[in-house]
Amino acid sequence: MPPLIDATELSALMAAQPVKLVDAGWRLDGTDTRARYRAAHIPGAVFLDLEAVSDPASPLPHTLPDAEAFGQAMGALGLSEADTIVVYEAGPMFSAPRAWWMLRTFGARDVRVLNGGLRAWVEAGGKTVSGDATPAPTRFNARLDPDALVGLEDVRTALQSGDTSVLDARGPARFWGDSPEPRPGVRPGHMPGAVNLPYADLVDPQGRLRSAVDLEARFRAAGLHETAVPVTTCGSGVTAAILVLALTVLGRSARLYDGSWAEWGSHADTPVQTG
Template identity: 50%
Template structure:
């Protein structure tokens, strides 16, 4: 994998299956009643292991799937047979949704070669490629040595500083939630957005088939949303999942960004944080 894109095509992945240093990770997670693990056990890309986004998270907070400690991540990942120098390909069963969050987490924890499967499992199936069914095999444990890149995380103080102009905030939620016209799916959260934030709905960076837009087509999405690529950028969403889709899209354009881990689950749940309703 010599190129710098954070993506890998289905054809390139298929050509590498069987490589002992290749680790395929099903990162499927859903906000609705669908269960990623159940779907993984029913059908998956050959050799894949399942990464449970909720299980591998910080359980000392009531915020959803916050980043785990480096030690906890390393333990969970090692149990899946993955070392930090392996080639890791992450996919999900939607196309491009939760895979981006797990890609970001692996990179944050020090994995050196991580890609997202462009189009995910739907693209893989649409091309008639082989899938596994039935009980998955148990992986051989490995040692993942973490090296956490804490600078890629934006916390609440970072977001408060961003309000003064330190950074541009890109909100990946749908427009109706961003404007406060639709209630948040998590109870107890206020509706609206952070002052000065720009709305870049995560679906706007995707193609009709669920892959990531590329090149000028992708750059135009950010430009039309008013994003200034010369400024520091922070991505946010409802709970830190689809924010990672924007982080992935920016990485495809060669642009660095931080991700607000708490996202609206934290901001919208605090009485002291300012909220804007409307455009």
């Protein structure tokens, strides 16, 4: 299935078949996205808390939990891997692709991102409701796809070989080390050999993912290898999923470095480049 759906298509799909809706809003600045969900969401949507659905034993922020924990969390939200699932957020594209990636990585067969999020839904005439949803629990049979992600040593090898593009979705100031990292103990800068492709460059002023033609041009300008499967990274694995989504739109595969800069920048033995 195509990874994106627009608001008009979503309305038609909801009229034709059951669709599970997921508000996956999250913001680095600490915005209370659950309160935003309670104030207004698409009817029937549940709220997926990225922080809560993460590995509690990891010192890193919102890393993937194991398959059993993820399946339990999704089942509690009334989601099955066999459902048609559409994820969105209130605000410009930021965290919904992370939820899309997580669901796909654990076996959801038909999951898409609402391009433009809640704003696009409302502008297309869609209604919203307030309060909390009370989904009927179900079973999500989660199975991790190991090809969807990489670890620190995989990234180190990719950088040393030079034949795999490592695309960093952070903004230029953080990539070049001109601004401090938002997490304590994490050095500023970037991985030597990584390429900066800010996620914001892939999102238009309306908060939507740009057209395929525009995306292709931006990846080409970044020097994306034509054949090797690229690795995407960011600060903590959230906006790296926007690059995965964009590459999927273009018919390409990608692997996400879940630890991202929060892990790489906190290790004493990982090389860091600034300037």
